[in-house]
Amino acid sequence: MEIADIVKNYERMPDFELIRIATSDAQGLRPEVFEIIENELKKRNLDTNLLNGAKAQNKEHSKEEIYGYATVLAVLPCPICGSTLKKLNGTIRHTVKSFIFFTSHSTEPVIACPDCLDKENNSATLSTALLGWWGLPWGLIKTPQYIYKNQQSKKQNHVTYLNEVLLSYTLENIGRIESYKNDKIKLQEIIKKKS
Numbered sequence: 001m002e003i004a005d006i007v008k009n010y011e012r013m014p015d016f017e018l019i020r021i022a023t024s025d026a027q028g029l030r031p032e033v034f035e036i037i038e039n040e041l042k043k044r045n046l047d048t049n050l051l052n053g054a055k056a057q058n059k060e061h062s063k064e065e066i067y068g069y070a071t072v073l074a075v076l077p078c079p080i081c082g083s084t085l086k087k088l089n090g091t092i093r094h095t096v097k098s099f100i101f102f103t104s105h106s107t108e109p110v111i112a113c114p115d116c117l118d119k120e121n122n123s124a125t126l127s128t129a130l131l132g133w134w135g136l137p138w139g140l141i142k143t144p145q146y147i148y149k150n151q152q153s154k155k156q157n158h159v160t161y162l163n164e165v166l167l168s169y170t171l172e173n174i175g176r177i178e179s180y181k182n183d184k185i186k187l188q189e190i191i192k193k194k195s
């Protein structure tokens with residue numbers, strides 16, 4: 001695409017789309033495009049920190065930097081119970097649900113305080129046990145596997161270090177964390193539970 005066309009494209013873009021690209025979808029953008037984004041942000045009086053978020057998605061990060069970003073999330077209040085007593089960490093909710101003609105399974109990361117993480121794995125286990133097993137054949141095969149996976153995930157819920165789930169969640173959301181590192185409300189949106 002010609003640069004002039006890209007410029008036009010960005011000029012026409014609604015704010016929410018520009019913000020989405022800058023914070024979450026900037027990986028692999030051509031270097032010239034950053035300048036275009038910067039111009040648009042300024043023109044529209046939007047926070048130019050969003051540009052740093054776009055750049056952060058295109059950088060190699062050292063382990064220390066990723067830990068730094070993860071800590072920004074870990075010290076937020078728990079998105080489920082609101083507690084600030086313990087550092088947040090991550091877990092994966094593994095669920096299986098069978099319907100008449102098919103079985104669906106999902107793995108969803110959750111960021112919360114250790115006690116809420118346990119509850120998430122427990123409720124995923126319970127709902128899988130109740131709703132997963134009766135689909136043939138996958139329900140029967142996947143149900144015990146996924147219950148086991150929840151038990152495995154739970155082992156990382158109370159560790160004192162920032163666990164792998166939190167670190168990979170951080171890496172996936174690094175653009176948004178960088179963009180909003182001074183905006184607690186926006187940071188809380190990043191870790192809000194999806195469903």
Ligand SMILES: [Zn+2]
Nearest residue numbers: 078081113116
């Ligand atoms: Zn909690």
